[in-house]
Amino acid sequence: MGKGEIMVIDCHAHHVVAPYNTKYLEWLKETGDKKFGPFFLWSNPAFEDSQIRYQKMSENGISCSLNTYSANITQIIDVVGKNDRLDAVRNLNDRMISLCKESGGRWMTTALVDLRLGKEALKEILRCAEFVKGYSVLTSYQMDGRLCFLDDERFEPFWVEAEASGKPVFIHFSNLYKINDPNAPLPGYMNDTLLYAGMGQLMEDAMCVARLVLSGVFDRHPRLKIVIGQLGGMYPFMLERMEMLYTMYERGASHAGLCVTDLTDPEHFLRNMKNYTENIYVDTHSMSVQSVECAMKVLGQDKVLFGSDYPITPDSWGMKHAKKELEKLPQDLYEKVMWKNAQKLLDL
Numbered sequence: 001m002g003k004g005e006i007m008v009i010d011c012h013a014h015h016v017v018a019p020y021n022t023k024y025l026e027w028l029k030e031t032g033d034k035k036f037g038p039f040f041l042w043s044n045p046a047f048e049d050s051q052i053r054y055q056k057m058s059e060n061g062i063s064c065s066l067n068t069y070s071a072n073i074t075q076i077i078d079v080v081g082k083n084d085r086l087d088a089v090r091n092l093n094d095r096m097i098s099l100c101k102e103s104g105g106r107w108m109t110t111a112l113v114d115l116r117l118g119k120e121a122l123k124e125i126l127r128c129a130e131f132v133k134g135y136s137v138l139t140s141y142q143m144d145g146r147l148c149f150l151d152d153e154r155f156e157p158f159w160v161e162a163e164a165s166g167k168p169v170f171i172h173f174s175n176l177y178k179i180n181d182p183n184a185p186l187p188g189y190m191n192d193t194l195l196y197a198g199m200g201q202l203m204e205d206a207m208c209v210a211r212l213v214l215s216g217v218f219d220r221h222p223r224l225k226i227v228i229g230q231l232g233g234m235y236p237f238m239l240e241r242m243e244m245l246y247t248m249y250e251r252g253a254s255h256a257g258l259c260v261t262d263l264t265d266p267e268h269f270l271r272n273m274k275n276y277t278e279n280i281y282v283d284t285h286s287m288s289v290q291s292v293e294c295a296m297k298v299l300g301q302d303k304v305l306f307g308s309d310y311p312i313t314p315d316s317w318g319m320k321h322a323k324k325e326l327e328k329l330p331q332d333l334y335e336k337v338m339w340k341n342a343q344k345l346l347d348l
Contacts, residue, residue, distance in 0.1 A: 006334075006335055006338060007063045007339040008061055008063050008306060008323070008338045008339060009063060009064055009065075009066070009305075009306065009338070009339045009342040009343065009346075010057075010062050010065040010066065010306060010308050010319075011066045011170075011283050011305040011306060011342050011346075012068060012229055012283045012285050012305075012306075012307025012308060012309050013065040013067055013068070013307075013308055013310050014067065014068065014069065014309070014310070014312060015047060015048075015050070015053065015096065015099075015107075016047045016048060016073075016076060016092075017048060017092065017095040017096055017099060018048045019080075020048075020076055020080050020088075021042065021047040021076070023079060023080050024042065024072075024075070024076045024079050024080070033075075035072075035075065035175070036070075036071050036072035036075060037072075037175070037197070038190075038193070041312055042072065042312075044312075046310070047311055050099060050107070053065070053310070053311070054103075056310065056311075056315045056319065057319075060315055061323065062308070062319060063339070064108060065107060065308075066108045066109065066110065066133060066134075066342075066346070067100075067107065067108070067109040068110050068172060069110070069112050069136040069172060070172055070312060071172060071173055071174050071175040072175075073112060073114075073138070074114065074116065074141070074174075077089060077092075077112075080092075085114065085116070085117060089112055089114050089117070089121075089124060090124065090127075093111050093124060093128050093132075097128065097131045100131070101131075108132075108133045109132055110132055110133060110134040110135055110170050111124055111128035111129075111131075111134075111136065112135075113135045113136065113137050115137055115138075115150075115155055115158060116141050116143055119157070121158065122157055122158060122161050125162065126161070129165055132167070133167065133168075133347075134167045134168040134170050134227070134346070135162060135165075135167060135168075135169050135170065136169075137150065137158070137169060137170075137171055137172075138171070138172055138173070138174035138176075139171055139172070139173050139174045139176075139177070139204050139205065139208035140174045140176050140204075141176075142176055147176055149207070149211050150171070150208060150211070150212060150217075151211045151214075151215035151217055156220075159217055159220070159221050159224060160221070162221075163221040163223050166223070168225040168226065168345055168346070169225070169226045170226075170227045170229075171208060171227065171228045171229070173201045173205055173229070173230070173233075174204065175196075175201070177200065177203070177204040177207060179195070179196060179199065179203060180195060180196055201230060202230055202233035202234055203233060203234065204233065205228050205229065205230050205233030205234075206232065206233035206235045206238060207233075208228065209226075209228055209232060209233075209235045209280060210235070210238075210242075212226070213271055213273050213276045214271050216266065216269075216271070218276050218279045219263060222279075225279060225280075225281065225345065226279060226280055226281065227281040227282070227305065227345075228280065228281070228283075229282070229283050229285050229307060229309070230283070230285050230287070231283065231285070231291055231292070231295055232280070232295070235280070235282070236282065236294065236298045236299055237294070237298075238273075239273055239274050239277075239298055242272070242273040243272055243273070243274050246270060246271075246273075253268070253270070277298075277299050277300060277303065278300075280299070280303065281303050281304070281305060281345060282295060282299065282303065282304055282305070283305045283307030284305070284307050284322060284337060285307040285308065285309045285313070285322075286309065286318070286322075288325060289325045289326055289328045289329060292304060292326065292337065293329065293333075296333060296336075296337075301333060301336055301341075302336060302340075302341050302344065303341070304336070304337050305337065305341050305342050305345070306322075306326070306338050306339075306342070323338075
């Protein structure tokens with residue numbers, strides 16, 4: 001079987017069912033808001049039109065897509081559900097589940113879990129569990145006037161339920177962790193936005209993974225699986241440095257008479273990030289084949305999933321170009337990335 005003939009499972013795709021995206025676009029035009037990027041990012045009709053999506057999937061050899069949610073989903077929920085966020089989340093999940101049932105296997109979905117809703121957010125895990133392949137959250141949320149990352153103690157009940165469900169958690173950057181300095185803007189067309197999209201989002205992904213590991217989330221929930229986009233940002237490429245630092249800190253602690261390897265002593269316990277790769281998956285979105293090969297060597301061959309980011313990323317790049325790049329992989333690795341790893345993780 002040739003590389004062009006195998007099954008392809010897209011584990012990073014976005015869909016916002018009608019009329020959610022339509023209402024959101026109307027609001028963006030009215031307000032001119034660019035908090036989550038320029039208007040054109042969200043204006044592709046494929047966000048709501050499943051037939052356009054199916055056509056693009058067929059043209060690019062995508063067998064089925066898994067729906068997850070992007071950074072602007074909290075803003076969409078606030079616009080559509082300004083009087084009742086919970087109702088908006090429930091309605092969105094119900095409509096997406098119905099679309100998947102009607103798709104003949106071409107669509108799968110995660111359930112949106114808006115962690116700003118507290119205990120009510122957890123009910124969506126139980127309510128949707130039978131019909132979804134995982135759960136979508138963002139790397140961080142703006143709550144009570146501050147930025148709350150996923151290791152925040154108020155989110156611990158979510159991790160309890162997510163682990164118990166046995167389904168993976170798909171994490172998307174939130175666009176809230178800024179690296180731009182408004183007092184030192186870059187000259188040129190949209191260079192500040194380019195800097196954040198090309199670098200800041202990757203930092204945010206890596207920061208999220210590092211905080212989950214170092215805060216002990218995976219120690220408390222060892223069966224938990226997460227999937228982080230954009231190849232995990234800098235995560236696969238910083239593990240050697242983190243291990244070096246772990247070794248230095250452990251040696252220094254030992255000289256000071258401290259033990260940092262006793263898990264029952266949380267005040268002094270130190271974690272080596274390389275010990276937690278079993279819990280963490282990444283997708284290939286926007287990465288070169290060289291980067292994917294590196295990630296597979298560092299994280300393991302079963303830890304990388306194909307992801308296109310369609311329709312935010314045009315199919316000409318996220319599907320067509322990405323597949324052409326990944327075809328440079330050896331056949332066994334190509335099949336793992338394109339469908340075998342997803343099949344196992346999603347229990348298909």
